Amino acid sequence: MYYILFLKCVISGFLLAAPIGPVNLICIKSTLSKGRISGLIVGLGAATADALYGYAAAAGLNFLISFINQYETAFRWGGGMFIAYLGWKTFQSVPPSPSIDKETTKNLYKVFAGIFLLTLTNPITIFSFIATFSSLGIAILVTSLPKAALAALGVFLGSLLWWIILTSAxxxxxxxxxxxxxxxxxxxxxxxxxxxxxxSIKIK
Incomplete structure (x- = not known):
């Protein structure tokens, strides 16, 4: 039972991370201009947020879903403006010279935090997990908080697997x-x- 739940959550995390969106584009850009480590940090930020939402979906945390519903407009505007800001920064960025090609630890922390917040402010994420978990029958397998934690771990590893494959390619x-x-x-x-x-601001 546990390994079936874990495997399904790994698949869910991989499938939900794979569609091309702002994080995938930022990951590609970071990998090309600053190296694989920078791209992996982008993916790690997204995978961590995915794990948090995966836990919420698996544990059936209705209060979180209700909170997102209640402040959906604020999430949509905040997330959309943040995405647009990151897009403008990406548009303006220039390839670094070989002598400054390496990212500092401080910059990597900032990249991680930015992508983590970007993923969290997208209300579509939680509902994507709910839909995926329902279609794969994951919800009925989660009968305790330890299983919800296992589901979150599976989602994290599945999502991280996608980012490893993408940055490697x-x-x-x-x-x-x-x-x-x-x-x-x-x-x-x-x-x-x-x-x-x-x-994302205009679409409801």
Whole structure:
């Protein structure tokens, strides 16, 4: 029973992380311009938030769902504006020179916190988990808080697996991409992220 629950949650975390969105675009941009570690930190921030929402969905924390429903507009505007801001920063960013290619620990903490908050402020995340957990029959398998914690761990590892695969694939091409190409990619990714942010504010 436990391994079935764990496996289903790993699959859920992977599937929910995979669709292309602002975090995926930021991860790709960070990996290309700053290296795999920076891209993995982006994924780690998203995976941690996914685990928190996965726990809430598995444990049936109705108060959290009600809170998100009650302040859905604020979440939508806050999250959308934050996404647009990150898109603008991405659009403006330039490829670093080889001498300053490494991220500092302080910068990595900031990246982690920013992506964690970005994922948390997206109310669609919790409802995506509820829908996925229901379709895979995960909800009926969670009968205790330890099982909810196991579900959260499965979601975290599944999500992290996607980010490892993505950053590994992007890193393979990194040495073949010129700084000029990275600059174009930053502008394209930034523009797409800004549009996603605007769309998330308007779409209910």
């Amino acid at each position: 992007i890193s393979f091409f990194r040495d073949k991409v010129t700084p000029k190409t990275i600059s174009y990619i930053n502008k394209l990714a930034g523009a797409l992220i800004i549009l996603i942010g605007i769309a």
